[in-house]
């Protein structure tokens with residue numbers, strides 16, 4: 001197995017309901033993503049859904065039988081057994097018709113019957129024409145389903161079926177639904193419902209209107225931590241410099257450019273944060289003066305005087321709420337542990353994540369990292385080389401331990 005691939009849904013069972021909407025072709029990819037992540041995926045299709053995509057497509061992608069009928073011979077009571085076995089139910093797409101039937105408690109086909117027989121969390125992903133979505137009947141049904149405890153992922157705005165133009169009603173992309181399924185499958189732990197702020201990526205300090213000082217940070221580690229905290233049920237603010245990766249689904253993203261911008265955003269986030277994770281690599285130096293126009297090549301190379309940028313952790317220390325957990329990162333190239341422990345003490349951190357920039361497979365830009373976690377009590381835990389998504393979970397496991405002790 002490649003170190004960059006993980007199976008976060010291993011041993012989880014997902015019932016994927018597919019109803020008769022044009023977006024059902026995207027559900028095949030969702031079934032693939034869930035299966036690839038290790039989940040056992042039981043696909044239940046409405047009769048209308050089978051007009052759009054053949055059950056054999058889902059059967060081939062999940063490696064499991066696809067269920068279509070309430071009265072199929074040899075499969076009596078499947079509505080109860082499938083519903084009981086599921087750790088989560090995702091209905092994508094959910095048609096207007098299905099939402100109406102679910103909202104009124106009908107059980108006239110296998111999927112609606114499964115919904116009534118289920119006790120696990122349910123995510124409904126409506127997709128339809130924009131006028132169908134805006135209709136008060138649909139809106140009332142969606143609202144009512146929300147009050148019953150079903151989670152509803154609202155449709156995106158965008159191109160609808162051919163000739164229908166664009167508007168709200170389009171099913172979110174499978175990767176987005178997949179991320180929401182991850183949050184649905186999570187057993188609530190100490191981070192559920194907490195406010196978490198995560199910084200990620202580099203910052204940029206302008207030299208002139210077209211040039212800047214920065215570093216090689218990709219933001220992958222911070223993005224992975226924000227994604228994992230959101231999956232664990234936290235309300236996450238991701239404060240991001242220019243990222244080399246797509247921001248994760250779920251967290252609110254505040255895009256910043258300079259170290260001073262990042263410090264301002266961190267100060268604002270600290271007003272409500274229960275946890276701050278500083279995974280960014282802010283630029284430490286800034287040109288003493290920004291040239292108002294592009295610096296010309298001229299005959300001699302220019303000399304650039306540098307100032308220190310603001311120290312984010314030090315300058316925002318007074319904004320921390322009592323009891324908030326603060327996690328820093330230290331990327332060092334020499335005397336790694338001594339420097340990191342000094343930073344832990346000086347910046348009054350609860351935990352510091354140390355990586356050695358000179359080590360292969362660790363640090364900037366790569367998909368993996370090898371870190372050591374140092375805590376205030378003198379504890380030290382060296383983790384093996386792992387995908388950054390797993391490093392993120394290991395860090396959050398430690399943080400949850402610290403939160404539990406407060």
Ligand SMILES: Cc1cc2nc3c(=O)[nH]c(=O)nc-3n(C[C@H](O)[C@H](O)[C@H](O)COP(=O)(O)O)c2cc1C
Pocket residue numbers: 018019020021022023046047048049094095096097098099127128129132
């Ligand atoms: C070509 C075509 C596309 C359709 N697309 C949608 C759609 O995107 N969303 C929707 O709510 N209904 C859509 N419908 C209507 C549903 O298929 C219809 O309401 C059906 O009864 C839904 O059954 P089900 O909810 O049991 O799957 C479409 C119908 C056709 C013929």
